[in-house]
Amino acid sequence: MIQGIFETHINVSDVEVSARFYERLPGVTLLHQDTQRKSRFYWIGEPGTSMLGIRENYPSPLVQRQHFAFTTGVEQLYTAAAQLAELGITAQNFHGNSVEQAGELIVFPFMPAVSIYFTDPDGHSLELIAMLPHKAQPEQPLMTWDAWEALQQQG
Template sequence: MTSFPQIDAVYETHLPVRDLDRAVEFYHDTLGLELAYRQEARGMAFFWIGGQQTGMLGLWQAGSAPMRMVLHMAFRLGQEAVLAVPAELKAKGAEPLGFEGEPVREPVVIGWMPALTVYCKDPDGHSIEFLCPLPDAPDPDFGIGPWSRWLQR
């Protein structure tokens, strides 16, 4: 049996949104993504993530229904960038969140990975994560906690 070719990254993901204009404003103005293409007639917009060769996010206008799917995606950033995310989100009117959805002032670390991370919600309630894999050895006993506590270990 032959092995499947190694997958080294997620290139694109797509999200349903209730209000395309509001979602485009969030992803462009709040998160700073580059609008790649928008087609009003089909109710869709695409954004480059790190440029055309790196990744893409697609947003699709959907009807509101009583049971709608809420999704999660994570953007990979450098360590200094993740450390700056909470203040940047606050400055743009978005709430930085921890792993359990609690408001945070600094990123949290997921010890078993380990990864430095901050979350927020987009206008449709989708979970957006900003993540930097850390070069440190995994520490499952740490659990999930603030960056400042990780540094004090």
């Protein structure tokens, strides 16, 4: 019955500021703008597969920090930190450490997946996550991508 998550909406303090942020991200395309409700809707990735909505002061002027992850490919994560830096966005790993190289990113062996984190103007936690083509290893602790790759070469 449920096949995935199609749509996510977040409350923002200033729709224009947030729109400028999201509209710079590769793979984010403006779908619709509702000026009366101070909201915008974006296709994420392939149009028709996933949508993000931002709305100013809805349901209240209080903005509670949210977290969501964008799907990406393994190849894109190799250059994601540099691309974000070009946009003036600091990339971090799961532990909150600033990253400049993909090898510093953290792998979640129980999936397995690797990801990079950044924040929007309201402090919402955004993630780019890529599934890795290896067998899940839930017995392994979180580790850097470099350590994960070394482990895969051993076994």
